[in-house]
Amino acid sequence: MIRQCWIAAAVAAAVIGMNLTGCSAGGRAEQDETQPGGTGLAGSETDTESGSLKEITFVLDWTPNTNHTGLYVAREKGYFKEEGLDVKIVQPPEDGAVVLVASGKAQFGMSFQDSLAPAVAGESAMPVTAVAAVIQHNTSGIVSRKGEGMDRPKGMEGKTYATWEMPIEKAMVKNVVESDGGDFGKVKLVPSTVTDEVSALRTKSVDSIWIFYAWAGVKMELEGLDTDYFAFADLNPAFDYYTPVIIANNSFLETDGETARAFLRAVSRGYEDAVKNPREAAEILCAAAPELDPELAAASQEYLADKYQADAAQWGYIDPARWNAFYGWLNENQLLDTQIPENAGFSNDYLPQ
Template sequence: MKKRILAVLLAAATVVSLAGCGSDTDKKETDKKDLTKLTFVLDWTPNTNHTGLYVAQEKGYFEDAGLEVEIVQPPEDGAEVLVASGKAQFGISFQDSMMPALIGDDALPIEAVAAVLQHNTSGIISRKGDGMDRPKGMEGKKYATWNLDLEKATLKNVVEADGGDFSKVELIPSTITDEVSALESKSVDAIWVFYGWGGIATEVAGLETDYFAFKDINSDFDFYTPVIIGNSEWMKENEDTTKAFLSAVKKGYEFAIDDPKGAADILCKAAPELDQKMVQASQEYMKDQYKAEVEQWGYIDPARWNAFYNWINENGLSETEIPENTGFNNDYLE
């Protein structure tokens, strides 16, 4: 059959161009087989924390680096377990939530290798005029809590730092996925949000809000969230591949900084279920957060990283003391 097709092609006037196209296709297929396959696990559904990854995939930055990267949704027990198991080489996590995985006899072989954002953009959002533009104002109000010890300790710290009584905050166990509806319905009064997504959602919806950021109350809370984590053991054995991966991801986030609209379009193409207006507004906000004031995307400041874990140690929030410089590594950034 192949011989018959070839005979027809050779008889055609466009023999050179057609044969050339066939050769290019074969070459691409061969080249694709030569790519190193990696799996990257998200922390949640696609959003603007992840834009650089999708840009790197769409623009061919991964392929240029000799990589074929599959981006997958996280399992119930989170990205940390999947990365530690070796089923994924990289994933998204957060300095606060990855902390339990870094200590004790059951510590997992994971570490943060790049900061997606340079600063903690999370804080408390509430309906404008309800008196919660500062932490003390949460007294007597309903706060949607995940019932996590570290979460409640953080909130207690900022409320008391503002002269408030944390015991007067009404904790409502709830996992809010739609901040606008939750605030408009008054099912809760205050929500912990990452402003680049949850806060921007209220702006797009035209809901007036008050907001305060944790890092503005206590500098120890300017921790890294989110971060890209990797399997420590795998990365040691595959240093060049790790550097190539992070270099491609860096290009993706730098594209998002330079062209937020184009990056938003790429994210919406990868996740068409997202609201385009929301993504574009979020991307415009995030372009100033990916690198902020630092020159190198992904850099983790050891002083800020350690400050947060030292605060955890000082407040007895970890069964095992967390040593300095635990859980991060800047060595793979270029």
């Protein structure tokens, strides 16, 4: 379910010239403020019982989940207020979080390095920058029913794969299948946006699905579905890219960098708390988004606890070598109309020093 936002973000890059006003989150779960506010790039100030706070809008990539926990922990524990901020967490409009951040209607948002690629360079470039890695390593891969030979990429031959029909997605699957000695042409591509991975596999509507293990994989474990799984990061070092990331509006970063740093100081504390106490963090997330399954949220939070920061020196750090490796792979395979320059699209300058 979570990865549906990839489609919206990729489409957003193509429609940046469309009218950016009147965005709404119609159809999304009602949680927090579902209508993105026009707070302005530098933020506005609001009087509260604790004084004057600067308003910041953060737009999610999809409905609330454990990728977002640090935001809710920072809000619940008052870390934003300690930094002088009043942070509104909103659902994305139909054309995606990237468009809302690029337009200046939100200062920050959630996105992914792969889906940001069209926005980084060329005529479709958008004024956004990745400023923090939410999870340090790529936790996505291909899941299938156990024992059907798809525990390795070559095993996808002759089987159905639920594809989003995205060029980068299909190129990555092709790479791992052929690197394993398989024939990608023999993989049966079924255009499908799977919203319930467990049901899709159990009913055999598809044989394999690209998932992010922290949510869909954990859900399969809880529901007792035996699966085989291989991770992209284990098969090609270039595929250990950053997903998800926090993005910010470039004009906001240029004109109000100190506020950006204050925001990331608070968010860092939120994710650090989620690492130290995942159970408490899951409870905070579920209190903010009561539609979530508490058991799934708790189990997902436990899975992510050692993955938010992993081997990085601090939460949020983006390794230039790994960032450039993935975009370099896109360049080499001519998957975009424009080559992405080295070190384009990210910055560690706003993380706590």
